[in-house]
Every structure is written in structure tokens, then in C-alpha cells.
Amino acid sequence: MTQKENHIPISATPTPRHVAIIMDGNGRWAKGQGEERLYGHRHGVDAVREVVRTAAEAGVEYLTIYAFSTENWGRPEEEVDGIMSLIAGAILSELDTLTGAGIRMNFIGDLASLPQTLQESIHKARTAEIPEGKLRMTLNVALNYSARWELTEATRQIGECVQRGDLNPEEITPELISAHLTTRGMPDPELLIRTSGEQRLSNFLLWQLSYTELYFTDTLWPEFDGAQFTRALEAYRQRERRFGRL
Ligand code: FPP
Numbered sequence: 001m002t003q004k005e006n007h008i009p010i011s012a013t014p015t016p017r018h019v020a021i022i023m024d025g026n027g028r029w030a031k032g033q034g035e036e037r038l039y040g041h042r043h044g045v046d047a048v049r050e051v052v053r054t055a056a057e058a059g060v061e062y063l064t065i066y067a068f069s070t071e072n073w074g075r076p077e078e079e080v081d082g083i084m085s086l087i088a089g090a091i092l093s094e095l096d097t098l099t100g101a102g103i104r105m106n107f108i109g110d111l112a113s114l115p116q117t118l119q120e121s122i123h124k125a126r127t128a129e130i131p132e133g134k135l136r137m138t139l140n141v142a143l144n145y146s147a148r149w150e151l152t153e154a155t156r157q158i159g160e161c162v163q164r165g166d167l168n169p170e171e172i173t174p175e176l177i178s179a180h181l182t183t184r185g186m187p188d189p190e191l192l193i194r195t196s197g198e199q200r201l202s203n204f205l206l207w208q209l210s211y212t213e214l215y216f217t218d219t220l221w222p223e224f225d226g227a228q229f230t231r232a233l234e235a236y237r238q239r240e241r242r243f244g245r246l
Contacts, residue, residue, distance in 0.1 A: 013237045016190035018062040019055060020205055020212070023048070025196030025220030032220075038082040043222035045090045054226035056103055056137040058233060062186050064140035066204050070110065070149055084115050087143070091121040099128045102136030108182035109145030118143075140183070147206035154180035183208055191236045193229075195221045213239050 023044060030040030048065060055063045067087055073080060091105065098105060105125040114122070122143075157180050161167035178184065188208045194200075197218040201209060215232045217224070 013239065013241065015059050015233060016236055017060065017187050018064070018189040018191075019060050019233075020064040020066075020189040020192045020209070021051070022066045022192070022194040022198075022202060022204055023221040023224075024194060024198055026222055028196065029220040029222045037079055038086070040220075040222055041083055041086055045086060047222055047224050048090070049094065050226045051224065051229045052098070052103065052137075052139055053101075054229045056101060058230070060137060062138045062140060062189075064108070064142060064183070064189065064205070066142045066145065066202075068109075068143045068145070069203060070144055070146040071203065073144075081115075084118050087141075088115075088118040088121040091118075091125050091141075095125055095128055098139065099130055102130055102134045104128075104130055104135060104138050106138050106140045107143055108140050108150075109143040110149055111143060114144055138186070140186075142204070145182070146203040147201075148203055150182055151207060177207065181207060188212065190241075191215060191232065193217070193232050195219050195224050211241070211243055213241065 026040035026044040027037040028040075029043065030037050033039065052063060068083060072083070095105070105128075107122050107126070111119065111122060154177055158167065158172060158176070162169060183205070188210070189205065189212050192201075192205075192209055192212045193215045195217055197216070199214075199216050213236050215235055217228065217232070219228055
């Protein structure tokens, strides 16, 4: 192979197959508008809609959004209830459009302790069928999710396999651990976007983000739109991914 062939041009980095997003800044945006925090979350749903459409058009196969973390229960009850009914309503109102566009909704997190109405919306979305060959993108909605919860669950499951005698401790590999996570069967995200200027992972996909490119923007989530998502994809394409190699 010649020197030239060996050098992969930076622009050849393809579109990421999996993009994860920490949607942050709804509350601050609402405050800036002189409104209550829920007003920001409502506009946040509009941003989700636009970003989902743009991601599917760009050829992204998996989009994972952090909609509610296990830590978010610590917010005032009124805000928590508001977010829960907003998400339950958005799942139902978007379901036909998403299904028609070949976008499947998948939910990751400790779903059993979510309010009943939200669990019913989740059930409807999970049972919606996308015709054979028409699946374009999977939208993972992280709800009552945290990476430490997920890793604890995976560890427990693996421990049970060992205890039953179905698994030798020597057989525990990174691949086996990945297969016990909520994202099993999916590629790890190549790109993580976080809005609102915060530069933290906040207990999101800690295992899966090991080699992920991080993209931070000061834009508050309700103002994040398709053009800005495209800009994040372009920034990703400029990066050279080495995975610890030279
Ligand atoms: C963070 O802003 C955002 C959230 C806690 C997520 C709120 C939920 C949505 C946008 C709806 C998701 C929609 C669907 C369809 C799943 P923040 O409240 O932390 O803002 P702040 O940091 O400015 O206070």
C-alpha cells in the first residue's frame, strides 16, 4: 500500500451510525423567556421532533436521547409530573408519523417505576409495527435511566448466570458485558452531543461512550435545531478517530 493510500482523508469519516444526545437547558431557556420551566420542556419536544427528522434524513441508524435521568426525580413534583405527561403525550402524538417514516421507538431505563400513563404510551409505541424492510432509524428514549443503574443490573444478571453454573467467570468479556446492557445489539455511539454549555456525562451511557467523540454546544436545547445537528455531524466528520492507536 502506498503512503497516499494508507492515509485516510479526515473527511472520509462517515456519518455516525449512532448518535447520543444529552438535551440540556430547557429550564434556563424558559427562564430567559420569563416563563415556567415546563414551557421550556414543551419547546424541548419541538426540538426533539426536528432533530429526529434530521438524523433520519442524514442516515443515522440509532439516536439515543436522555429524556429523564434517575436523578431527575429530585426535581419539584410539579415539574416531574409535567415532564412525565409531556413525554407520554408526545410518544402517542408522534407515533404514527414516526412509524410511517420507518422510525422505531425503543425505551431504555428502569421503566417499571414510571407512572402508569407513561407505561401505557411506551407499550403502544413498542407494539407499533414497522413493515419488513422499512426500518430506517431506532430512536432510543432513555427514561428513568442512569448508566450506574444499567451497569448494576448487568452485573447482577451476569452474577446470576455464574451462580447458576451457566457461566464461568473467565468467560466474562467486554462483549458479554455489552450484551447485558440496554443497548445490546446496537453499535456504541460514535458521537455524543450535549447542549447548554455543560461539559459532563451525567451518568449517561458510561460504558458505551468509552471511545465516543464529544460535541458540546452553548445552545440551549429548545433552540437546538436541524441545522445545528447537521453542524455537529460535520464537526464529527472532521475528527480523526484513533481508538488509542497511532
Ligand atoms: C433538560 O433541561 C431536559 C430534560 C430534563 C428533558 C426534558 C424532556 C424533554 C425535552 C422531552 C423529551 C421528549 C420526548 C418525546 C421523549 P433542564 O431542565 O435540565 O434545563 P436546565 O439545565 O436549564 O435547568
